[in-house]
Amino acid sequence: MIRLSIIGSGNVAQHLVQAFSKSTEIELVQVFARKPETVSHLVPNQKIISDFSELKAVDLTIISVTDNAIASVSNQLVFENHLVAHTSGSISIDALDSKNRKGVFYPLQTFSKSKEIDFRTIPICIEAQQDADFQLLVNVAKAISNSVNSVGSNQRKALHVAAVFVSNFTNHMYQIGSEICKANSLPFDILKPLIQETANKILTLPPTEAQTGPAKRNDTQTINTHLNFLTDENQKEIYKMLTKSIIDNGKKL
């Protein structure tokens, strides 16, 4: 049984609390939350603390707070020489205070409070400075996920940037699609099978092969029809830039 505690009560922290609570290989010892009510529906009250002095030294302390707070939280821990890991995609392992042994436990996924998620499919990206710590993080990750990956700090930064493109920016494309539907009295639902298939396609085809549409065909007539149709200047600029990028990409192949 691995004993671990979680510091934080945001989206990632809450999903981790839920996942670890279900695992038979993990004992969730404490959850640190400034506002205990944010996690009181997930763990028994006696496990919730909001004072750093109450935090016990355990096998692994996971700091799952906003990027800016990681360094100062790691600095406020009252114990030393224990394994402490953060969950951020963009923060180096070095940001953690050196009085404890350092690690990273980064789940590569988009979390919304209101949406449940199957943790077993989520890639966990692991980093540590000592072999035994790395192995412990692997065991913790395996307890909740089928996809455990060794990813260094620089690779993790790359992955985080890539994640912004494939998830945050993609969702913004959905947002623009829904705005265009709304402005033309069309239900957004009509686009959903297309959205699903676009995501499914790249499970079997590389994105360059999956690419379709007027930009891919360099179909300037349709592109101009679309640009004339769009009245929102921001949408028009995004359309132009991404069309040019797809056309330029085609030339490189």
Place this chain on the structure above:
Amino acid sequence: MIRLSIIGSGNVAQHLVQAFSKSTEIELVQVFARKPETVSHLVPNQKIISDFSELKAVDLTIISVTDNAIASVSNQLVFENHLVAHTSGSISIDALDSKNRKGVFYPLQTFSKSKEIDFRTIPICIEAQQDADFQLLVNVAKAISNSVNSVGSNQRKALHVAAVFVSNFTNHMYQIGSEICKANSLPFDILKPLIQETANKILTLPPTEAQTGPAKRNDTQTINTHLNFLTDENQKEIYKMLTKSIIDNGKKL
């Protein structure tokens, strides 16, 4: 039994041929293909023609060719006063020659030759100028799909533009994500669960609520870290523009 023929042998035409071949309510009478070998694996040879003079008048003739060729193909038909529909998202119903009755049968989906697809989930967008023709197109659509929609020419154009955003541009985001992975010795596979979940989220959440990431949080520190990380000028410009668009969008809400 509705008798119909298809003119064309591209992606959409091939998927339609496959879908109609399986339907018990449709008789696929002829397929016009300039290069018969492109469809010979899908229909018996005696049904494949490549001379317009051989084309029989049937209940519905579907023209599924490139946008630029729709008008001239409809003009070359040897019969008159029959229902003829095109399958394009961006071409008006008026582009069809007036010697026949006009319709549109637009399947809103991304088709790749090498990927099979379940037609029953694909929204079919229908337009016609006469009630009886509209009803026939509805019946044809219902024979292969569970989602049949009445969509006028201007709405269809809007839908096509929206489809470019949610599908073509989204796939380009996947492409950039895969490039970043490749440049950093990471397998693209590690991003796939994130891509799937991003697409699944909007089945239950509106895109504005599903939005996450540094731009949504206006987290300038992470945004700058990402911009410093990106060395490809094109990727950097896209990152800047879409980040600004998400931030501006947040201000509007």
